Amino acid sequence: MRKIIAASIAILVFVVLAYFFITSSAPIDYRHGGYYENPINHEQYNQSVPQKYLNGTRQDTGASNAVTAIVVEYRGFDTFGEVTVLFTAATGIALLLEAYRRKMERVVESNFIVRIASIVILPFIVVVGTYIFIHGHLTPGGGFPGGAVIASGFLLMLLVKTRKGLNEKNLTITESFAGMTYALIGLLGLVLAQEFLQNYLPLGIFGTVFSAGIIPLIYIAIGFKVGSELSGILDHLKGVHSE
Amino acid sequence: MVMFDVPPVLLIAFPLFFAFLAPLIYYLSKKSIKFYTLGVLILNAILSYFLFFRVMDEGVVYEQLSGFYPPVGILLAVGYLGSILAMLINTLATINYVSFFDEKSHSLRFSMLYMLVTASSTGIVVTGDLFNMFVFFEITAVGSYGLLASKGTKRSYEGAIKYIVLGSIGSSFILLGIATIYGYLKTLNFYDIAARISTMPIEAKLMAFTFLVIGIGVEAEIFPLNGWVPDAYQGASSRVASFMVLGPSKAGIYAIARLIFTLIPFSDGYELALILGALTLLIGELAALNQKDVKRMLAYSSIGQMGLILIALSLHSQIALIAAVFLIVNHALAKSLLFLGSRNYASGILKNPVIGASIFIGALSIIGMPPFPGFWGKWYLIVDMAHNGLWFMISVILFAAIVEAVYYARFLFRGTGNEKVTLLPGEKIAIISLAVLLVIIALFPFLLYNPASNAATSFLGGGP
Numbered sequence: 076m077r078k079i080i081a082a083s084i085a086i087l088v089f090v091v092l093a094y095f096f097i098t099s100s101a102p103i104d105y106r107h108g109g110y111y112e113n114p115i116n117h118e119q120y121n122q123s124v125p126q127k128y129l130n131g132t133r134q135d136t137g138a139s140n141a142v143t144a145i146v147v148e149y150r151g152f153d154t155f156g157e158v159t160v161l162f163t164a165a166t167g168i169a170l171l172l173e174a175y176r177r178k179m180e181r182v183v184e185s186n187f188i189v190r191i192a193s194i195v196i197l198p199f200i201v202v203v204g205t206y207i208f209i210h211g212h213l214t215p216g217g218g219f220p221g222g223a224v225i226a227s228g229f230l231l232m233l234l235v236k237t238r239k240g241l242n243e244k245n246l247t248i249t250e251s252f253a254g255m256t257y258a259l260i261g262l263l264g265l266v267l268a269q270e271f272l273q274n275y276l277p278l279g280i281f282g283t284v285f286s287a288g289i290i291p292l293i294y295i296a297i298g299f300k301v302g303s304e305l306s307g308i309l310d311h312l313k314g315v316h317s318e
Numbered sequence: 319m320v321m322f323d324v325p326p327v328l329l330i331a332f333p334l335f336f337a338f339l340a341p342l343i344y345y346l347s348k349k350s351i352k353f354y355t356l357g358v359l360i361l362n363a364i365l366s367y368f369l370f371f372r373v374m375d376e377g378v379v380y381e382q383l384s385g386f387y388p389p390v391g392i393l394l395a396v397g398y399l400g401s402i403l404a405m406l407i408n409t410l411a412t413i414n415y416v417s418f419f420d421e422k423s424h425s426l427r428f429s430m431l432y433m434l435v436t437a438s439s440t441g442i443v444v445t446g447d448l449f450n451m452f453v454f455f456e457i458t459a460v461g462s463y464g465l466l467a468s469k470g471t472k473r474s475y476e477g478a479i480k481y482i483v484l485g486s487i488g489s490s491f492i493l494l495g496i497a498t499i500y501g502y503l504k505t506l507n508f509y510d511i512a513a514r515i516s517t518m519p520i521e522a523k524l525m526a527f528t529f530l531v532i533g534i535g536v537e538a539e540i541f542p543l544n545g546w547v548p549d550a551y552q553g554a555s556s557r558v559a560s561f562m563v564l565g566p567s568k569a570g571i572y573a574i575a576r577l578i579f580t581l582i583p584f585s586d587g588y589e590l591a592l593i594l595g596a597l598t599l600l601i602g603e604l605a606a607l608n609q610k611d612v613k614r615m616l617a618y619s620s621i622g623q624m625g626l627i628l629i630a631l632s633l634h635s636q637i638a639l640i641a642a643v644f645l646i647v648n649h650a651l652a653k654s655l656l657f658l659g660s661r662n663y664a665s666g667i668l669k670n671p672v673i674g675a676s677i678f679i680g681a682l683s684i685i686g687m688p689p690f691p692g693f694w695g696k697w698y699l700i701v702d703m704a705h706n707g708l709w710f711m712i713s714v715i716l717f718a719a720i721v722e723a724v725y726y727a728r729f730l731f732r733g734t735g736n737e738k739v740t741l742l743p744g745e746k747i748a749i750i751s752l753a754v755l756l757v758i759i760a761l762f763p764f765l766l767y768n769p770a771s772n773a774a775t776s777f778l779g780g781g782p
Contacts, residue, residue, distance in 0.1 A: 081346035085354050088339065089361060111380050111393060111446075112781070114510045123504045127390050135386070151384040152327075152392045156441070156453035159334055163434050163457050167464025170427035247341045254338030262331055264384075271327040273385035 137278030138212040138287040146217070147290045151272040155261060158297055162254060165304040172311045185235050193235040200228035208298030212287040218294040222301025229306035233313055246307045253300035260289055260296070324368040326381050326394045326444045329404060333362050333437035337430045344426040352419060355429040359412040359436065366401075366408040366440070373401040374769065378781055380446070388446070389507035395446030397782030398773035399643065402766075403443040403572055406650055410564040411436040413751050417557045417658055419744035428468055435461035435565060442569035446782060448499065448581070449506045451573060452492050455537060458566045459485040465561065466554045477550030484536050484546045492533030498526040512580050512780055527582045531590070534577060538570030539624045541598035548605075551617035551657075557745070559613060560657035563620055564650045571624060571646060575631050579777045591632035596714055598625030603721045612660045612729060616653065619684065619725075622718060623649045629711065630699050637702040639774030640767065644695035647759065647766060648683055652692060655680035655752040658745055673746060676753035681726045686719050689760045694767075 128145050138144040146154050207214075208221030264273040272289075279286030336358040344351045373379050373396055381394040396404070415432065438457035445451050463485070467478035500506060502522055503514045515523065535543040551559040578587050602622030609615035627649065630642035659677040683690035686697075696715065703712050741749070759766055776782065 078347040078350060081343050081350045081354075084346070085343055085350070085357065088336075089357060111388060111395065111509055114389065114507065114513055122390075124389050124506070125504055131390075148384055149386055149390055150392060150449070153450055153453050155331075155334075156438075156450070156457060159434060159438070160453070160456045160460055162338070163431065163460045163464070166427050166430050166434070167460060167467075170425060170431065170464050171467055171470075173425070173427070244345060248345070251338050251341040255335060258331060258335035258338060262335070265325065265327070268385060270381070270385050271325070271331060271383050273383075 133281060136274065136287055136290065137281060138290055139282050140212055140214065140217075142215070143212045143217055143290060143294070144287075147211075147293050148272075148274065151261070151293070154293075154297075155257065155272065158254070158257060158300060161301065161304055162250070165250075165308050168308050168311055190235055193231050197228050197231060200231070201225055204228065204298070204302065208294050209284065209291060211294035211298075212290045213282065213284070218297025219301055221294075221298040222303075223305060225298070225302035226305030226309065229302075230309050233309055243307065243310060246303045246310070249303040250300055250307065253296045253303065256296040257293060257300070260292055264289075323372060324365050326369060326379060326396045327383065329362060329365050329369065329408075329444060330437050330441045332365065333358055333433045333440075337433040337437070340430050340433070341426060351426055351429055355433060356412070356415055356419075358433055359408065359415055362436065362440070363405075363408040363412050366405045369396060369444075370401045370405045370769075373398060374772070378776065389505040389510040392450050393446040393507055393509075394444050395508065395782045396444045397776050398769055399572065399575070399777065400443040400782055402643065402769050402773060403568055403646070404440050406647060407439050407443070407565050407568060408436065410650055410654060410752075411561065413748050414557065414561050414564060414654060414658070416751075417560075417742070417745040417748040420742040425468075428465070431461045431464050431468075432561070435465065435561075439565040439569040443572045446508050447506055448496055448508060448511065451576075452489075452496060454569075455492060455534075455573070456489060458569060459489060459537065462562060462566055465558050466550045468558065469553065469555045471553065473549070473553035474555075475553070477546065477553035481546040481550045484543065488533045488536030488543065490533075491529045495526045495529030495533060498522055498529065508576065508580050508782070512583075515582055523582060523584075527577075527584075527587060530577050530581075531574070531594075534570060534573045535594075537566060538574050538628075539567055539598075539621050540574070540594055540628060541601055541621070541625065544598070544621050544624075547621055548614050548617040551620070552611055552614040556613060556657050556660045559617070559660075560654040563657060564654040567620070567624065568646060568650055571627055571631075574628065575642070575777065576782065578631065579634070580780050580782065583780070588632045588634055591628055592711075595625045595628030595630075595632055596711065598622070598628060599718050600625070600714065603718045607721055607725050609725075613657070615725060615729065616656055616660060619722065620649070620653055622722070623653065623684070626696075626699075626715070626718070629715070630695070633699075633702055633706070633708075634778065635702055635706075636771070636774045636778065637698050637705075639777055640770045641695045641698035641702065643770035643773055644691050644698065644766065648691040648695055648756075651752055651756050651759075652680040652683040652690075655749055655756070656684065658749050658752070659741075661741060661745075670741075673741060673749055676749045678730065679753045679756055681730055683756050683760075685723045685726055689763075690756055691759045691763070691766065694763050 128149060129141060132138060132141045132144040136144040136148040204221045204224035207216040207224060208218045211217030261272040264275055265271050267275040274288035276288040278288055340351065340354065343354050379396045382388065383392045383394065435458055438454040441454035442451055445454065463478050463482050466481060467474050499511060502518045503511055505511060505514065532543065539547050578591055599622050602618050602625055606615045606618035606622065609618060627642055627645045630638050630645055656677065659673060683692040686692045700712055700715065
């Protein structure tokens with residue numbers, strides 16, 4: 076039964092994606108009459124990139140944090156790649172350490188104060204991390220630091236609950252969904268707008284949480300992804316069976 | 319024939335999306351993961367054919383990303399060589415994946431890394447943005463570390479660690495080079511850099527060029543940055559070594575070509591590439607002559623072939639560039655075939671006629687025997703050199719070819735030991751399909767000649 080479900084999910088996703096994106100790909104003239112080849116001869120293409128980033132951020136992306144605008148919008152495809160770098164590293168670590176998973180022989184229980192304190196602190200750590208990645212387009216921070224903060228909370232849990240590891244399966248599934256969300260947000264840009272990762276949501280009121288189009292969505296996905304990935308790496312390095 | 323205007327970004331976004339999806343499929347059904355991965359690779363190969371025909375139809379295909387015109391946003395620019403390589407990498411990765419089919423404990427993580435490295439190698443050859451290329455280099459390198467170490471033996475760890483050290487240093491050098499260029503020119507787009515590069519002071523230009531050559535050279539296996547190659551290929555399983563040859567190293571040599579033709583073209587750069595290429599060729603081939611281990615010998619031979627490709631690129635003429643394309647295709651096909659078959663050498667090739675014949679074809683093509691693609695590559699190269707009066711280089715290439723013939727003959731006919739190895743059915747299928755591809759190109763060289771000639775024209779004009 077499960078096999079049939081897995082196969083049908085895979086086939087369905089293949090067919091839908093392939094059909095949808097190939098046939099509906101926007102019929103733009105990508106060649107632009109040679110503008111790309113001679114950027115220096117065309118006013119629109121001949122300009123200083125840093126100046127454009129600083130001056131155009133508000134108008135183009137609606138984000139009040141210029142760094143976020145560059146990372147997620149102007150050069151969004153690079154960030155998509157960078158997220159994949161981290162994902163690749165986590166996958167590689169999992170591949171290599173899977174063979175070495177074993178029960179720890181000597182375990183030192185953490186004492187009562189540490190156990191209770193960790194329970195009190197953990198929710199705050201998670202809230203701070205979440206705050207950082209939700210407000211990525213308004214304040215310094217974003218998905219990567221936010222995810223790292225959340226992972227530090229899980230590190231605390233790992234240190235306290237020495238005997239048990241984290242649930243690897245849940246972490247992997249979270250990571251998987253977050254990555255797919257990011258990819259789908261990008262692919263939807265191809266359909267709803269014209270280009271991969273192009274913004275297709277309203278920019279909203281400048282400076283509020285619900286603004287800047289797809290940036291907060293992407294940063295939420297990145298936050299979940301980075302958090303679960305780093306936690307997964309820590310869990311693997313600990314070397315305890317989590318099943 | 320049905321044609322779709324495939325946006326190039328799908329070649330990267332689809333496999334990444336499916337790599338993210340893989341764990342869910344795995345948790346539903348553990349056995350289906352290999353069929354799933356094969357399906358993803360086949361889908362990507364089909365997309366790459368459509369892209370290839372589109373490029374042949376309408377010339378260089380551009381795609382803006384995230385809704386901003388370049389140089390502000392990122393531009394993908396798929397040229398003739400890029401589309402040939404995208405097709406080559408995706409097709410061969412699919413064929414090579416078949417050889418993993420018998421693995422008993424087929425790992426989820428391995429399949430994911432395989433998809434990611436295939437996607438990122440494709441990304442390197444379709445991108446038109448320097449920093450974007452760097453990002454894909456990172457994915458390729460990080461994924462390769464995992465794949466090379468995945469065998470889990472001491473040797474594989476040793477090779478992977480060497481690659482990690484060299485690869486990280488190389489990545490930092492690429493980043494330094496990009497920072498230098500961005501600092502002076504305020505742009506990262508390939509065309510934009512090429513248009514403004516003359517305004518850069520010569521010292522800065524040399525610095526950026528050197529940094530980029532050092533960084534990319536690690537991936538492209540250029541002397542003296544290729545110390546990791548023999549250990550890593552020897553330690554890894556033969557199928558992973560085969561994958562490394564057909565994917566990441568081809569992407570690396572493409573990046574070198576973009577660097578010396580489009581990005582920073584100047585005559586000293588060509589000369590440097592010629593000298594480095596000749597050194598890489600000679601050292602690789604001579605080192606291969608002394609090897610006792612088949613995979614190590616093939617690794618050194620692979621280094622030699624990369625040197626040959628670099629020589630062809632450095633001559634920057636139409637015919638030499640066609641030769642380079644032939645050599646790249648030949649190396650990807652024949653060397654990955656030889657790596658796949660390397661376990662079969664043990665008993666000599668005569669024990670198993672079909673596989674033996676396939677391996678024989680691969681070896682002949684690498685040595686440069688007519689009518690295989692390796693011959694056409696070397697022939698065009700020598701014709702062009704004779705035209706320019708580079709007699710010394712001709713003698714170097716012929717000498718290297720003789721050395722190659724000697725060590726391949728030794729391994730093919732004598733075998734390496736008395737251990738009995740039987741290839742798995744998947745490996746056999748992969749070996750035979752690669753040999754069939756070699757024979758097809760040997761019988762119809764114009765199939766490759768026409769795109770290669772277009773690629774050469776485009777590269778000489780400073781395009782992708």
